[in-house]
Amino acid sequence: MVSKIKDPGASIDTPWLVFDNLPIWDEVLYLGRRVVWPRGARIRGPGDPAHGIFLIRSGLIKVSAVSREGMLRTLWLMGAGSVLGEAALLSGKPYRHEISVMEPAEAHEFPEPVVMRELLEKYPALSRQLLVNIAAKSYIGSSQLEDAVFLNGPQRVARLLYGLDQVHRSSSLPVSHLAIAEMLGLHRVTVSNAIGLLRRAGFLDETTHGIRVADPDGLAAYAQDPSGGH
């Protein structure tokens, strides 16, 4: 082992994109159109052409990779302030992921010509935001790969819950055991058991249904050393 690295900014590689700079988009909203999606809606799927980008303004979107056999692996969640579809648009390729709605969402769609001739050309702050958005996805990808290699199941659940709590900051987390399992590549039951373990250890509230983090530091410590230092 090289060295244990303390994680100073968990939110940057937590698979949940949320940004608090929605206001910087206000002046260009007229260039796009408002879109509303109900819970469970399928927004895009593999192979769908990318005609523009979506600015998520509220709600929660799930982005997943799908195998030919139908296996699902969630890559990240997207909330307010995040941008969807920019990677597909800028690479000139179709969507490769299954994108669906977990919590009713509202977005603003900007067609390709607007993105290319207006947003990227005339609004540096928005261009920067697109880079931040892609950077976050990049870090999420590499972090997930590291975790999958170096940590066991309960550790990964602990680390994810820690990160989600850092992002969410209040009330209970809006993710089910199944959603967590899809993010970590674990079986749902494994996640339920891990959560039970973390709950008994005192890191999570006892309440059933709805996960509330009671001891973030404890969670982080467990993720690094499940033996509790013994």
Add this chain to the structure above:
DNA sequence: GCATTAATTCTGT
């Protein structure tokens, strides 16, 4: 807006 109910999803073993 609010209560009731039917259908679906979630959780813990």
Add this chain to the structure above:
DNA sequence: ACAGAATTAATGC
């Protein structure tokens, strides 16, 4: 795989 709990969507007031 199962069963009880919880959540959501639909319906009628």
